[in-house]
Amino acid sequence: MAKGSVSIIVERCKGCGFCVEFCPTKVLALSSAFNSKGYHPPYVVAPEKCSGCDLCGMYCPDFAIYGWKIPSNGKPGEDSEDEE
């Protein structure tokens, strides 16, 4: 079971590729599809590998992606200790 999940706001993306490159567990890939601005947004290729570390969210210059931990009690954001 994945420890985290990632949300992508496709229309905000400018296709820089930072998230795909720097996700430590290679959860993401750039899609061959275009968004309405003509950029290739990322999509999730390996959801089970997401730790919710939110490195993608810290890298994204366009605020278009972010990760979050899936807590054991089902409520997000409560036991989200970051690992360094």
Next chain:
Amino acid sequence: MAELEVIPENPVEQFLRMERIPHIWCAGCGIGTSVNCFARALIESKVDLDKVAIVSGIGCTGRVAGYLKLDSFHTTHGRAIPFATGLKLANPKLKVIVYSGDGDLFAIGGNHFIHAARRNLDLVIICVNNLIYAMTGGQVAPTTPISALSSTTPYGCYEPPFNLPQLAEAAGATYVARWTTFHVRQLARSMKEALNKEGFSFIEIISPCPTLYQRRNRMGDGLDAMKFYKQRSKIRNGAPTSEVAFDINSDIIVGKFVDRTRPTLLGTMHHQLRERLGEKYACVEEVACH
């Protein structure tokens, strides 16, 4: 495993004027990445957001003040620090952060920077250094590396650039760090430390400008710059700032270089005036507006 009912929102959004997003920064520009780190630092430092003011000058980074949903002030070119000085002196309870670019802070605003550092005014200075004047058309800046091409140095820059951490330390800054936009966790931590520190703090962020610096210098896109930072950066906390000059052909030294204490401007001012005026002196902190 219980079903998730709510997907949390992007932590940076609470600090953004969402009606102005998408922003104008180019694809692969690093300024937005620095804003993510700043948002995390605001959360972690637990500063009172009603007592935070963001001041920017002019430039691509100068737009940060306009995108942040905090009390913010987009000032004239190079004059972010004078405006910030006025804010801080008039209302010392404010945490005043200057968020601007290398051209704005170190060319036009260079004198303001050294004097605010000398006085040890309690400000946080965040400088996104893209090695060029970007918004105005890619002109040479006091941070442009030797031999780099810019719109005003078509045969290569021949002026040596400033070593910003050394300049900050020599002028009197009490906190000096440099990171690149690759170092998001470290950068967020430094921003948090600077927010929680009293005195003049300076953080330099080496950041990609694919449009105006890298294209002319054949350095690829934003992601190429990020990979370059990853490969060429060496973390040396506490390194003497005389040894950290930025040189595009050698290692990029990053880390926290200075963390010291000096009396602040307001502290020495109160001390001096109280000594001379005694009872007659009404401390500005007691009369400031809230």
